[in-house]
Amino acid sequence: MAYREIPKFLVSRRYISVVITFIVVFSVIFMLVYRPFSLAIWFSTNDTLRFSFTLLFYVAAIVTLITSRWLMNRLQDRLTLTSTTYIWWIMGENLLISLLYTLITVKLFPVEGVATPAIAVRALICVTMILAIPNGIIALYAAYHSKCEELEATQYQLQRISTDYQILKNLKDSDIRAAAEALQMSKQPMMPRMVSLYDNNNTLRLTINVDSLYYLESEDNYVKVHYKHNDKITSYMLRCRTSTIEKSLEGTPMVRCHRSYIVNINKVRFLGEEHRMHYLTLDDESIKHIPVSKTYYTSLLDALNVIMPRA
Numbered sequence: 001m002a003y004r005e006i007p008k009f010l011v012s013r014r015y016i017s018v019v020i021t022f023i024v025v026f027s028v029i030f031m032l033v034y035r036p037f038s039l040a041i042w043f044s045t046n047d048t049l050r051f052s053f054t055l056l057f058y059v060a061a062i063v064t065l066i067t068s069r070w071l072m073n074r075l076q077d078r079l080t081l082t083s084t085t086y087i088w089w090i091m092g093e094n095l096l097i098s099l100l101y102t103l104i105t106v107k108l109f110p111v112e113g114v115a116t117p118a119i120a121v122r123a124l125i126c127v128t129m130i131l132a133i134p135n136g137i138i139a140l141y142a143a144y145h146s147k148c149e150e151l152e153a154t155q156y157q158l159q160r161i162s163t164d165y166q167i168l169k170n171l172k173d174s175d176i177r178a179a180a181e182a183l184q185m186s187k188q189p190m191m192p193r194m195v196s197l198y199d200n201n202n203t204l205r206l207t208i209n210v211d212s213l214y215y216l217e218s219e220d221n222y223v224k225v226h227y228k229h230n231d232k233i234t235s236y237m238l239r240c241r242t243s244t245i246e247k248s249l250e251g252t253p254m255v256r257c258h259r260s261y262i263v264n265i266n267k268v269r270f271l272g273e274e275h276r277m278h279y280l281t282l283d284d285e286s287i288k289h290i291p292v293s294k295t296y297y298t299s300l301l302d303a304l305n306v307i308m309p310r311a
Contacts, residue, residue, distance in 0.1 A: 010142050011081065012219060016069040022134040024062060030130050053104060061097045068093050094131055098123035146237070153206050153236045156229045197225065197248055199239045206236055210252045214282055215290060216262040218242045226287070233286050255303045257292045265303050 072081070072089060081089075102120040105111070111119075195213070197206045200221075208227055217224040223245050225236045238245070246256070253266045263280060270281045271292070278292035292300060 010086065010139060011073050012222065013073065014219075015138070015142060016066075016073060019134065019138045020062065020065055020069070022138060023065065023131060024058075026134045027058075027130050050109075053108065057101060057104060060100055064096050064100070065093060068096075090131070090135060091128070094124060094128045097131075098127045101127070149234075149236050152229060152234045156208070156212075156227070156234070159229075195248060195252060195254075197238055197240075197245060200241070200244070205238055210254070210264070211266070213252075213254060213264050214267050214284065214287060215264065216242075216245065216254070218260040228284070233284055253303075255296075255300055257290065257296050257300045259293060259295070261290050263290055265300070268304060271301075271304065 068089070098120065101123045102116065105119055105123075106116050193209060193211070195208055195210050196204055197208065199205050206225065208225070212227045212229070214226045214228060214233060217226065219237075221239065221241070223238045223240055223242055225238055226233055227236070228234070242260075242262070246262070249262065253264050254262050255265050256262045257280060263282070267282045267284070268280055269283045272279055272281070278294075278297055279289040280292055281287075281289055
């Protein structure tokens with residue numbers, strides 16, 4: 001368990017933004033309710049000097065957290081971030097922040113009779129306490145969200161296998177021969193019905209009917225696959241590069257319309273323009289407008305004209 005890769009949400013930009021905001025709000029409330037640095041407390045809103053250093057410490061601590069999580073996000077492709085690695089990383093953040101607090105205390109607000117090691121240990125304990133609660137809550141939510149996505153994907157694949165089995169079971173030999181002959185005689189290239197999607201480790205993560213696919217959205221080093229399951233749009237986060245997944249989609253109606261988006265042109269309802277920016281709407285109202293960049297506008301239009309030729 002300790003050596004399993006952490007849930008992918010933990011290193012996404014959206015998660016990092018949420019966790020930093022949560023930590024800031026929670027730590028302020030915590031400091032107002034409880035006086036953790038009781039051996040050498042100098043936080044104050046009344047004294048100008050102390051308030052200035054209180055603010056400075058908070059800003060420095062937040063910058064430390066943002067820099068640390070940014071590095072984690074940037075290094076996720078080079079490092080396998082296991083649960084153990086993640087915990088040690090978080091402890092490193094706690095250590096840096098507590099050392100900063102200890103340094104300010106010893107240099108600017110020394111307390112007679114209190115040794116530096118005692119201040120440092122108490123600071124480390126309290127910083128760990130303050131950060132452990134928001135980190136833990138959001139990490140549990142991220143793990144839960146990731147498991148829900150995997151369960152949805154598994155249910156989709158099981159349902160697809162069951163449906164295909166029933167279709168094959170009900171087919172007669174004559175129907176099978178007729179379908180094979182029709183396929184052989186057809187001059188139109190057949191698009192693959194099923195698409196297999198792999199992660200960066202070349203591990204198969206999702207096999208999906210291309211007719212169920214709506215669009216793919218690139219987020220950092222992940223690709224979010226949006227597909228329809230049980231009449232609702234579901235998403236699955238896949239750790240891979242967009243260029244890699246494009247190879248798996250060759251010969252399908254999935255077409256790039258933006259640096260961060262690939263859409264199923266069979267699902268396109270409307271191609272419009274607003275404020276000099278093009279966008280797509282798909283045939284499911286729950287899906288937001290998808291941007292179309294100038295780079296891919298012409299190729300997208302050509303692809304749409306193939307399935308919806310002009311009069």
